[in-house]
Amino acid sequence: QQRYLVSRYLLRHFLSRFLDLPAKEIEFNLSVKKKPFIRGIEFNVSHTGNYVFLVFSSSPIGIDAEILNLSFDFELLLPDLFDKDEINFLNEGPSRHQLFYYLWTRKEALLKATGEGLTDQLFLINVLSDRLNRMGQLYQLHSFVQSDHIFTLALTNNNRCRYWTYL
DSSP: OHHHHHHHHHHHHHHHHHHTSOGGGOOOEEOTTSOEEBTTBEEEEEEETTEEEEEEESSOEEEEEEEOOTTOOOGGGHHHHOOHHHHHHHHHSSOHHHHHHHHHHHHHHHHHHHTOOOOTTGGGOOOOSSEEEETTEEEEEEEEEETTEEEEEEEETTOOOOOOOOO
């Protein structure tokens, strides 16, 4: 609950700076697929553990972050989430849990960027490539591991990204 409140506060804070408006005057709109946006600013939020991730852009963008939970039993989920090539990739790697979260965050970040949200047919979306076409846009996927967290940023091709770290 605290993380949610902090993420909403930070989102309004940064948007108010970008828009040069008081935070209380910011009006959110919803896309056809219910993704929130504001006058030419695309944004996305993810939180996990004690971290909150916010990304902003003038074009579609998404982020997902997860704690690497080494006790999570994902075996039964594999056929519903990943295609054959992704499952082979996961099974051939040195750390199956890390690769599971790598693939998962890539799918979720991409679907957040497109505004689709999670679907029942995740196995139809192969995210092994760093560049892929989705809904008429070319996206780049950038995945990072930091200590026991993994996160992926999905942004449209040729889009610049800026980031800040606040501890």
